[in-house]
Structures are given as structure tokens and as C-alpha cells.
Amino acid sequence: MNNVKNVFSIKDLENLSGIKAHTIRIWEKRYNILEPMRTDTNIRLYDLPNLQKLLNIVLLHDYGYKISRIAKYNPDEIPEIVNNIISEKSVKSHAISYFKMAMINFDQTLFFTTYDELLSEKSFREVFFEVFIPLMNEIGLLWQTDTITPAHEHFITYLIKQKLLIHTEKQQLLEPRIDDRVFVLYLPSNEIHELGLMYLNYEILHHGYRSIYLGESIPLDNLKDLKSYFSNITYVTYLTVEPNKDEINPYIEALNKEVLNDKDTELWLIGRMVNFIDEKHITPKTKVFKSISELIINL
Numbered sequence: 001m002n003n004v005k006n007v008f009s010i011k012d013l014e015n016l017s018g019i020k021a022h023t024i025r026i027w028e029k030r031y032n033i034l035e036p037m038r039t040d041t042n043i044r045l046y047d048l049p050n051l052q053k054l055l056n057i058v059l060l061h062d063y064g065y066k067i068s069r070i071a072k073y074n075p076d077e078i079p080e081i082v083n084n085i086i087s088e089k090s091v092k093s094h095a096i097s098y099f100k101m102a103m104i105n106f107d108q109t110l111f112f113t114t115y116d117e118l119l120s121e122k123s124f125r126e127v128f129f130e131v132f133i134p135l136m137n138e139i140g141l142l143w144q145t146d147t148i149t150p151a152h153e154h155f156i157t158y159l160i161k162q163k164l165l166i167h168t169e170k171q172q173l174l175e176p177r178i179d180d181r182v183f184v185l186y187l188p189s190n191e192i193h194e195l196g197l198m199y200l201n202y203e204i205l206h207h208g209y210r211s212i213y214l215g216e217s218i219p220l221d222n223l224k225d226l227k228s229y230f231s232n233i234t235y236v237t238y239l240t241v242e243p244n245k246d247e248i249n250p251y252i253e254a255l256n257k258e259v260l261n262d263k264d265t266e267l268w269l270i271g272r273m274v275n276f277i278d279e280k281h282i283t284p285k286t287k288v289f290k291s292i293s294e295l296i297i298n299l
Contacts, residue, residue, distance in 0.1 A: 006105075008046045010036075015147040016051065016100060017058050024054070031071035033057060048105065055097040056082045095131050096138065103139070103148065103156040111159050124167045125206075128199060132160055133292070136195065157195055164195070168202045177208030182230045186214040186223065186237055188251065193240035196271070196292060200236060203292075207299040220251075223259050232264045236295075239271035248273050252281040260285045270295055 014021045027033050034054060036044040046054075056078050060070050073081065082094065095118050102110040118127050139156065142148045183204045185197055194216050204211045212226065226233060235255075243251040252269075260267055260283065269277070270289040282288060289295040 006048050007037075008051055010044045010046070012147045013046055013051060013054055015142055016104075017054050019054070019058055027057075027067055027071075031067060033067070033071055048101075051104070052101060053078065055101065059094055059097060096135050099131070099135050099156065100138070103152050106152075106155055108159065111156070115163060124163075125203075128164070129293070136160075161195060161198060164198050164202060168198070168205065171202060171205035174205075176210040179210065181232045181234055182210045182212060184212045184214065184223070184226050184230075184233050184235050186218040186235065187216040188237060188239065188242055189217050189219055191238075191240060191242040192216050193238070196240070197236070197238040199292065200238070200270075200295065203296050204236075204299060207296075209299070220254060220258060223255075227259075227262075227265065234266040234268060235259065236268045236270075239269060239273035241273065243273065245273065245276040248276045249278050249281055252277055252286075256281065256283060256286075268295065268298075 008016075010021045010024060013019070013024055017024075024034070028036065034046065034050045036046050036050065039045060053075060057067070057070055059082055060078070061067060070078070095114055098110060098114040101107070102114065115127070118131060122130070136157070139148065139153055142152075185201050185204070187194060187197060197215075198213075201211050201213045212230070214222070223235060239248070255267060259265060265285065267286045268289065269286065270292070274288050274290075277288065287298065289298070
């Protein structure tokens with residue numbers, strides 16, 4: 001079965017490009033920049049070349065090119081012009097557009113080519129913060145609006161994880177420089193959104209700490225077991241969807257009672273669900289972070 005999505009509605013184009021459907025229609029009517037297909041009921045549909053062309057046009061437009069000027073270019077010229085003007089100012093949006101195209105078309109080669117071009121100009125940390133984090137935020141919105149399927153999200157997430165694991169392994173081969181604390185990273189039961197936690201593991205290692213990475217869906221009892229092996233533990237967990245808003249406070253209460261029951265153990269919390277934690281459960285041993293960058297500053 002062919003899973004490649006190759007026909008898009010104008011709403012899909014709006015979601016993928018950030019340009020309102022009304023504006024796209026105006027650009028079509030006034031400048032003929034796209035060539036939509038039409039259904040029997042006169043609904044616009046667009047193929048992959050039209051999507052790619054629109055993403056390139058948006059990049060040029062963001063860079064200061066007027067749409068009237070762009071419309072005069074031969075369609076074959078536009079990708080070449082885009083490649084010629086790529087700079088620090090535009091490389092982020094250029095890369096995100098190409099990664100989205102790679103995701104839509106399940107194109108591993110395009111992903112690797114775009115990534116290698118980025119890595120030739122930026123450090124891995126810069127690539128992750130400037131490109132991958134904004135990309136994953138956009139992908140979350142695209143999934144919610146049914147522009148992409150869960151298969152698309154899993155495809156691109158897996159490729160990002162591959163790159164992250166390569167750089168994490170390089171850090172793991174180095175001896176820890178700081179030995180007064182051990183970080184234990186985990187996701188609670190039924191939580192499977194692992195990418196953010198994986199990046200925090202990389203950053204913790206990069207800062208010279210020892211890190212024990214447990215991964216997804218770890219029962220509370222397993223956390224207590226680690227205290228038999230290590231002292232001065234800081235547990236780090238990323239709460240994206242679990243525990244849900246009805247279960248989050250009992251979960252934090254249980255952590256306080258069963259895991260944070262000594263003077264040396266700490267808990268760091270991050271993720272969307274931390275917004276539902278009652279302040280009465282936040283003790284001096286607990287830190288809540290609103291973003292990855294905020295947590296990293298505290299390392």
C-alpha cells in the first residue's frame with residue numbers, strides 16, 4: 001500500500017506553509033503562482049510540486065521578495081534562487097520546510113541531506129534548538145489538524161531520534177566531570193513521548209553529569225529501586241500526556257511520599273501536564289520547568 005500523501009487541500013497548504021488560504025487564493029488568482037487541480041465540485045486540490053513551490057515562495061517572501069517579483073520567475077528558477085540566498089537568517093525556515101517535505105513524502109534521503117547541510121554550518125545543539133524543536137512543535141499542530149497522520153509523525157521522530165542517539169553515545173563515552181549528583185531520567189506509566197527526555201539526557205551528559213536513562217512507561221516502584229544503587233539522585237521526567245490532568249496530583253503526591261522521602265533526592269518536572277499540578281504538591285525538593293532551555297540553565 002502506498003502511504004505517501006501526494007494530494008493536498010488548500011487547508012493543508014495553509015497548515016504546512018503558514019500562509020492563510022485566503023492569501024493563497026489571491027496569489028493564485030492574481031499571479032498564477034500555483035496550478036491546482038479541481039474536483040467535480042470545483043474544490044481545489046494540490047500535488048507535491050505545488051506544495052514544494054509554495055514553501056519555496058514563502059521562504060523568498062519572508063526574505064523580502066515581493067510576490068509580484070516572484071511570480072515573474074520561471075518555476076525552475078525558484079529552487080535555485082532559494083538555494084543561492086540561504087543564510088543564517090533563512091536557514092532555519094528553509095530546513096524546516098525541507099524536513100516537512102521529507103516527512104510528507106516519507107523521504108529519508110531528503111531528511112539526511114538537509115540534516116547534513118545544517119550540521120556543516122551549526123553544532124548539533126544549535127540544530128536541535130533552532131530547527132528540531134520548532135519542527136516538532138509544528139508537527140504537533142499539523143497532526144491535530146489532520147494535515148498529517150500519526151505515521152508521518154512517527155517517521156520524522158524516529159529519524160531525529162537516530163541523530164540524537166549518535167550524539168548521545170559520544171557523550172556517554174566521556175567520563176563524568178561532576179560526581180556529586182546522579183540524574184535518573186524516565187517517563188511515567190503509559191507516557192510514550194520520549195524525544196524531549198532523550199534530548200535532556202544528551203544535555204545532562206554534555207554538562208558532565210552521570211545519567212541513568214530508563215526510558216518510557218516506568219512504574220513508580222522501579223524508581224525506588226535506583227536508590228539502592230545511587231545516592232543524591234535527581235529524577236527527571238517529561239509529562240506530555242500522562243499522568244492526565246485528573247491523575248497528575250495523586251501521582252506527584254505518591255512521588256513525594258515514596259521517592260522523595262530523604263534529604264538528598266530531588267525531582268525535576270517538565271512537559272505540558274505540569275500546568276495541572278497543584279502548588280501544594282511542589283516541595284523544596286521539586287522543580288518545575290516550562291521549557292527545555294529553562295531546565296538546561298539549571299544544570
